[in-house]
Amino acid sequence: MIRINCPYCGERDHSEFTYGGDGSVKYPALDASMEDWLQAVFQRENIRGVQTESWHHVNGCRMWLLVERDTMTHEIHSVRVAHPGLQQALEDPS
Amino acid sequence: MTRFSAWNVFRNGLSGQKGWDRQWRDVEPKADYDVVIVGGGIHGLATAYYLAKKHGLKNIAVLEKGWIGGGNAGRNTTIVRSNYFRPGNREFYEHSLKLWENLSHDLNYNVMFSQRGHVSLLHSPGAVDAAARGYNTLRLTGSDAEIWGLEELKQEIPHLNYAANARFPILGAAVQRRAGTARHDAVVWGYARAADQLGVDIIQNCEVLGVRRDQGRITGLDTSRGAIGGSKIGFSVAGNTSRLWDMAGLGTLPIESHKLQAFVTEPLKPLLDHVVVFGVGGTHFYISQSDKGGMVFGGDLDWYKSYAQRGNLPIVQDVSECALSILPCLGRVRLLRHWSGVCDMSMDGSHFICKTPLDNLYLNAGWNYGGFKAGPGAGWFFADLIANDRPHEIVAEHDLKRFERGYNIDERGAGPDPKLHG
Numbered sequence: 457m458i459r460i461n462c463p464y465c466g467e468r469d470h471s472e473f474t475y476g477g478d479g480s481v482k483y484p485a486l487d488a489s490m491e492d493w494l495q496a497v498f499q500r501e502n503i504r505g506v507q508t509e510s511w512h513h514v515n516g517c518r519m520w521l522l523v524e525r526d527t528m529t530h531e532i533h534s535v536r537v538a539h540p541g542l543q544q545a546l547e548d549p550s
Numbered sequence: 551m552t553r554f555s556a557w558n559v560f561r562n563g564l565s566g567q568k569g570w571d572r573q574w575r576d577v578e579p580k581a582d583y584d585v586v587i588v589g590g591g592i593h594g595l596a597t598a599y600y601l602a603k604k605h606g607l608k609n610i611a612v613l614e615k616g617w618i619g620g621g622n623a624g625r626n627t628t629i630v631r632s633n634y635f636r637p638g639n640r641e642f643y644e645h646s647l648k649l650w651e652n653l654s655h656d657l658n659y660n661v662m663f664s665q666r667g668h669v670s671l672l673h674s675p676g677a678v679d680a681a682a683r684g685y686n687t688l689r690l691t692g693s694d695a696e697i698w699g700l701e702e703l704k705q706e707i708p709h710l711n712y713a714a715n716a717r718f719p720i721l722g723a724a725v726q727r728r729a730g731t732a733r734h735d736a737v738v739w740g741y742a743r744a745a746d747q748l749g750v751d752i753i754q755n756c757e758v759l760g761v762r763r764d765q766g767r768i769t770g771l772d773t774s775r776g777a778i779g780g781s782k783i784g785f786s787v788a789g790n791t792s793r794l795w796d797m798a799g800l801g802t803l804p805i806e807s808h809k810l811q812a813f814v815t816e817p818l819k820p821l822l823d824h825v826v827v828f829g830v831g832g833t834h835f836y837i838s839q840s841d842k843g844g845m846v847f848g849g850d851l852d853w854y855k856s857y858a859q860r861g862n863l864p865i866v867q868d869v870s871e872c873a874l875s876i877l878p879c880l881g882r883v884r885l886l887r888h889w890s891g892v893c894d895m896s897m898d899g900s901h902f903i904c905k906t907p908l909d910n911l912y913l914n915a916g917w918n919y920g921g922f923k924a925g926p927g928a929g930w931f932f933a934d935l936i937a938n939d940r941p942h943e944i945v946a947e948h949d950l951k952r953f954e955r956g957y958n959i960d961e962r963g964a965g966p967d968p969k970l971h972g
């Protein structure tokens with residue numbers, strides 16, 4: 457069982473989460489070119505090694521997280537909140 | 551090479567089985583080939599076989615990093631059927647099923663193809679309607695289909711959970727009689743042996759580590775057994791496609807690697823004559839009984855991207871729950887083993903048999919977890935593509951550019967999320 461250290465809930469089994477997908481994908485502006493949209497929606501690096509991916513703590517705090525995980529060993533290197541403002545608030549509560 | 555025949559089996563029975571030779575040669579790789587296929591699964595071996603047999607090519611190698619059939623070819627639940635519905639897929643899988651029907655004769659190797667029937671349980675009036683539509687499509691396009699009501703189903707498979715208070719009561723089934731299972735290792739060995747007889751070099755323990763390029767062409771492959779050149783190169787490496795693609799410097803692909811598990815129980819006396827599929831409201835489960843008696847089954851992917859060939863525990867629980875909800879009689883049977891394979895999940899759930907941005911590189915990939923049944927057909931159409939340097943019309947839309955054209959071939963209608971396809 458992969459264990460994910462949720463910034464809000466602590467370390468939990470991955471079965472509490474749903475897997476989003478490749479978290480490095482950035483959607484382009486709505487009026488961006490077809491080529492940019494094609495890349496974002498359909499094309500993947502499919503890394504064997506450490507990749508950033510999104511996980512949803514759906515049976516917990518319901519927050520979306522960005523997890524750095526090794527797709528070969530399943531080792532987790534970092535977990536942060538996907539929403540940049542919330543992550544910042546966690547890091548610097550003042 | 552001794553041909554397999556009733557007489558030879560009998561004769562060797564009398565002489566202590568000493569009259570058999572190696573089934574394929576163990577050769578040193580040559581420096582150059584006309585065609586090099588990377589990946590010694592069913593697809594790679596079948597491709598080499600049809601290149602030699604049907605297209606008359608002579609100088610062919612199959613490079614396999616481990617042992618042939620050590621990948622998904624030897625890890626799958628062996629279900630063979632042709633009830634796919636999208637244009638292109640429909641014709642492709644029917645063609646593949648027809649090849650299966652004559653495969654043991656063609657290869658002179660018993661692949662133990664057993665047309666025991668594929669029975670998809672139906673649990674709602676909506677599912678019955680959808681099955682009727684599928685039935686019509688199959689019957690109108692030269693295939694076989696049946697719809698079974700509850701009485702017929704009970705006669706064929708008496709020990710399913712027919713309780714009226716089941717969470718998902720069974721209403722009937724959509725059936726393809728010509729579908730079934732085959733012995734996965736035998737298919738690999740049969741293709742290898744037949745290809746070898748036609749002069750194909752099958753080179754095991756030969757991992758491709760680098761791809762040499764000169765502009766728009768591949769000039770050679772760096773392997774764990776030295777440099778190997780090929781005028782034409784075919785990639786057929788299932789879950790490792792993106793890695794080879796990366797070695798060739800080609801960037802991204804509409805593919806993600808996910809793992810799928812399979813399970814087998816201790817052997818039982820004959821219990822289940824068909825392949826039974828249970829899929830409703832988020833569950834997905836398929837089960838058959840192997841010739842050794844083990845109940846062989848599987849379900850969904852492990853739900854996160856992975857290159858690790860080992861499965862996780864939540865899926866063990868999921869499939870066990872599914873097993874018990876349709877076959878409660880399995881409650882006290884022990885699980886023997888479970889394992890996993892890395893699948894090349896594509897963005898629309900359909901495959902790629904196509905040319906690539908490099909002149910002499912051809913791609914066969916994106917088989918999701920349905921590529922066992924496709925093996926003979928994929929080999930046939932991939933060989934046709936490599937020999938003629940153009941796709942056959944049946945796979946013409948199955949290229950890497952279809953997303954650019956807005957042409958998704960999405961059997962499940964699940965959208966561009968690889969883990970949702972099957």
Ligand SMILES: Cc1cc2nc3c(=O)[nH]c(=O)nc-3n(C[C@H](O)[C@H](O)[C@H](O)COP(=O)(O)OP(=O)(O)OC[C@H]3O[C@@H](n4cnc5c(N)ncnc54)[C@H](O)[C@@H]3O)c2cc1C
Nearest residue numbers: 589591592593615621622623626627629758891921922923
């Ligand atoms: C658990 C499971 C259950 C399945 N059940 C079914 C089913 O019931 N019905 C069905 O139709 N399909 C099923 N599938 C899918 C099917 O097994 C695959 O789609 C199919 O086997 C893929 O084609 P292949 O046999 O050529 O792949 P593989 O056997 O995986 O062959 C690819 C080969 O490439 C080799 N390779 C990789 N990288 C390199 C390299 N760098 N150099 C050299 N060689 C390399 C690998 O070692 C491997 O042997 C299932 C898959 C899994 C994992």
Ligand SMILES: [Zn+2]
Nearest residue numbers: 462465513517
């Ligand atoms: Zn949480």
